[in-house]
Amino acid sequence: MTEIKRSHAETIQRSLSKRYRAEKRFRAYGMMAIALGLLCVALLFVDIIGKGHKAFLETSIQVDVTYDAEVLGITDLQNKQQVALADFQGLVKKALQKKFPDVSKRKEKRELFSLISSGAGYELRERLLRHPELMGQTETLWLIADDDVDTYYKSIGSKGGAFTGRTSELRQGWIDQLEQEGAIKLGFNTTFFTSGDSREPEQAGIWGAAMGSLFTLVVTLTLSFPIGVSAAVYLEEFAPKNRWTDLIEVNINNLAAVPSIIFGLLGLAIFINFFQVPRSVPLVGGLVLTLMTLPTIIISSRAAIKAVPPSIREAAIGVGASPMQVVLHHVLPLAMPGMLTGAIIGMAQALGETAPLLMIGMVAFIVDIPGGFTDPATVLPVQIFLWADSPERAFIEKTSAAIMVLLAFLIMMNTLAVVLRKKLERRW
């Protein structure tokens, strides 16, 4: 008897260590899975930040600009026609010529003049229109450099050596000279955050796309949240449970998994071809994204309503509340945090979407910053797509920088969703 007992204890002892090992292994698998995930995220961030961090800096060159009425061909600053035709880039050329007086050949001059961005002229025009008293004066200004100069200047001292593909030795010499004089510097790139798209990388910014995203999301939210919540409330609280509601439920769940491009095609057929809404505007973008986010919002709202315990409803009915009062006074307020979380996640999904917008013309080159729901606009992820497709070298870093901005927005929205849930959640 005792022998058998011992052997039982032994087997347990022996198997115990085996079970511990299995337990350890099991945990290790879990940790490995998380480590792998973290590694991917880390790689993504390192790659994007490594490529994109320089986009937040821009190269500028210091020159003495003289607002010469003769070069501009302006006699009267109030005359719009004259201002429109004025050669403001000529001022930049004059200033560069003054800085490098011994450049005289035509080809060399062209190279010299392209040190500074073609956007500098517009900058000077704005400045002169704001301060008309500057006419005839000379001032020392930092003007943004051309994208080739910018790429070259940023790549000096990098691992693979400087990128000289589009910067001739002549230009490199001038940049060296400017460097010694302290007339070239890297500064914070405000243009990137304040201007719209441009084909000149040094003048391109994400403000236009950000505004487009904002207008689009406003349309999406104002439509999809009320519609989604009403649908969820009706289905959960009022609808009879029969074959029809089952069918509707299956369809809603199905729609949540439909590829987003389908919604784009639907939007093209209904909103643009039938209702004649113009292409490429936030209104139509918002409508299409509403179709896409509705299922997400309905599903999460229904889950939130389901989580409200029946005792609350029964108590309300018990003190004489009508079904509408039960819903409006008790169920909705209690389910609101869950619904809001669902809505925010739906919005975050809509913010990152490009495929449905392709069909309705929001994948477009738009320079002017949209000022309303019917101005042509594009959105952040589309801007990333367009820049990634551009030949200019300097757009590589802009692409990564725009991804960083988009990620920042997404992280903010998702954090908000988590915080709301933590703060407002009630447990019964």
Place this chain on the structure above:
Amino acid sequence: MKNTQKLAIAGAVMALSMASTTVFAAARDYVSIVGSSTVYPFATVVAERFGKSTGNPTPKVESTGSGGGMKLFCAGVGTQHADITNASRRIKKSEFEMCQENGVKDIIEVQIGYDGIVVANSVDAPHMNLTRKDLYLALAAQVPGPDGKLIANPYKTWKEVNPTLPATKIEVLGPPPTSGTRDAFAELAMEGGAKKYADLATLRGSKDEAEIKSLMAKLGIPENAFNKKGKKVFKAVAHAIREDGHYIEAGENDNLIIQKLEANHAALGIFGFSFLDQNSDVVQGSTIEGVNPEFETIADKSYSISRPLFFYVKKAHIGVVPGIDGYLAEFTSEKAWGEDGYLAEKGMIPMPAALRTSIGADVINQKPMTADGL
């Protein structure tokens, strides 16, 4: 009761749709441009400069591909339709007819310049000296075999194609069939190579049914591929690119192709000249028939794989949508499309001065195109 409700709903829907039509179709104060992704980088620069210098709203440019652009452009007259479409090839006869049917009668055709297509590899790989015949033999689905009949492409390495080339595996990254670059590459490089074979060249020029049939039998082309125009049969043969893994469709993003070439030294890539121009530190263009792809060689046409670029303007919209005439003037100005213009800076190859002058004059006179020669 039920009927009146239904009527009311139907009425409301109709009223809504009519109201929306009138509200939205009323005014558009910006020019709407669609079309080719090859012309897109140039059209956008012009649009931006036009907007910034005149203070007009900047035209909106969509990159829909040449074919997609034509569809949108030819859909009709009215501000809900595009004003201008870009194309990396001429308008097709079928497209012109579609335009006419939908009431788009007067179309102004503007040729703007040239674009070169390059075959490039990493700068760390040996420089390639190719001919169009090499490209045809390396990339076609079917090539003439030893007995003159077409056989499935047997070539695995460049050395098998041409003994002077290195013995590396044929691996070419290029655009998918939807791309205009692919069309142009097939037309210029593949056809150019296929023409080097006498039978194929005769087939191309032949309009005689008996001759076409006998040539088809000689080449081993199945009879159901017969067409009264030998050129069509020829094109079907020459444009077919192999699908056995030696040609890899790399998507429309040329930057992606360049990144892949940087990583894979054995591969070659096909893309537009402006991308070579911007990335000369990582990729080098192969010489085609002894000519290097350079700005000058494409301009003087000695580089063989280059094509003209166009855009098409709806005449009925000029004066209705503000800014079209201004955009045209900007595009056809010397500072834009001239030899030292800003489009050249962006990688477009300008046309000779005489051609620029004559096209510029046609644009000023708003001379509509005809279907002749399409």
